[in-house]
Amino acid sequence: MEVIIIITSIIATLTTYYLSKVFGFSKVLASALPSFIVALVFHLQLFAIETDYANNITLAFFGATFCGMTGHRLMKTWYDLILTGFLFGILFLLIGKYFKGFGGGLGVIACISVITYFVILKTIVVIHQLRKREKVFSRNDSV
Amino acid sequence: MRHLTKYLNVIFKKKDQHSYSLQEWIINISICEITALSTFYIHTMYHQNIVLVASFIGIILGLISTKERFKNIQFVGYCGVFVGMSSTLIFPTLLSVCCAGIIAGVIYNLSTSLLFGYGGRLGTIAFLSVWGVYVLNIILR
Numbered sequence: 001m002e003v004i005i006i007i008t009s010i011i012a013t014l015t016t017y018y019l020s021k022v023f024g025f026s027k028v029l030a031s032a033l034p035s036f037i038v039a040l041v042f043h044l045q046l047f048a049i050e051t052d053y054a055n056n057i058t059l060a061f062f063g064a065t066f067c068g069m070t071g072h073r074l075m076k077t078w079y080d081l082i083l084t085g086f087l088f089g090i091l092f093l094l095i096g097k098y099f100k101g102f103g104g105g106l107g108v109i110a111c112i113s114v115i116t117y118f119v120i121l122k123t124i125v126v127i128h129q130l131r132k133r134e135k136v137f138s139r140n141d142s143v
Numbered sequence: 144m145r146h147l148t149k150y151l152n153v154i155f156k157k158k159d160q161h162s163y164s165l166q167e168w169i170i171n172i173s174i175c176e177i178t179a180l181s182t183f184y185i186h187t188m189y190h191q192n193i194v195l196v197a198s199f200i201g202i203i204l205g206l207i208s209t210k211e212r213f214k215n216i217q218f219v220g221y222c223g224v225f226v227g228m229s230s231t232l233i234f235p236t237l238l239s240v241c242c243a244g245i246i247a248g249v250i251y252n253l254s255t256s257l258l259f260g261y262g263g264r265l266g267t268i269a270f271l272s273v274w275g276v277y278v279l280n281i282i283l284r
Contacts, residue, residue, distance in 0.1 A: 026214075028201050028205040028208075028221050029201070031221075032204075033202055033205070039198055042192075061194075062198065069263075101230035102229060103226045104225040104271070104272075107264070109263070113263075114262045
């Protein structure tokens with residue numbers, strides 16, 4: 001189940017992003033349209049899946065579309081999207097139950113995952129730059 | 144209102160991107176209110192899937208606001224949809240949904256540049272308003 005939710009989140013993030021960027025959909029429509037289709041498919045019980053399980057998948061999909069709503073200036077590459085979706089899936093499984101019943105809970109998880117991803121990314125970039133500088137300084141010292 | 148928005152933007156060290164006029168304030172809050180109430184009403188009264196209702200209203204908002212003039216309506220409306228996604232355990236009456244919708248609209252108007260471009264911004268605004276009204280409900284009980 002966990003794997004399916006993570007895969008669903010990644011697919012939802014990618015779908016929303018590409019619908020808004022490539023096909024020129026507005027961000028709200030790019031989030032709502034795929035979510036509606038997925039929710040309708042599970043609502044009509046086209047797949048023989050338990051109700052709780054189906055609800056979790058639809059919620060994960062709907063929440064992950066918010067990650068895909070991130071601005072095109074921030075999300076530049078496909079792996080940004082995949083990693084953000086992956087992070088959302090993990091956070092949804094870990095802390096999703098605490099937001100049950102609260103409107104906007106999925107949005108908070110999406111926001112946390114997007115911010116966490118960019119903080120980690122920036123930290124990695126800073127560490128990489130510092131290591132480069134250290135290498136340059138050590139070369140100068142040896143010369 | 145504009146001064147308050149600018150003040151908050153200075154606090155959060157953000158560039159002043161846009162500050163709303165009084166007319167825009169009223170429109171934004173009322174749209175947030177309408178979408179919150181409609182989402183809550185449909186999913187509680189007709190016992191429909193929350194995601195189905197929310198995304199359906201989201202599609203309507205997305206289709207309405209294709210023009211540049213109405214671009215802002217879809218975002219504030221979507222924020223209201225998230226408020227309306229709360230369960231009856233959190234909001235026992237429609238009055239609390241009304242209050243949460245108004246608070247969400249106010250926060251949206253004040254935070255023009257806060258977390259701008261980050262996914263989940265509207266959901267976070269909705270959650271803050273829902274949580275605020277929920278805490279107030281507990282205190283006043």
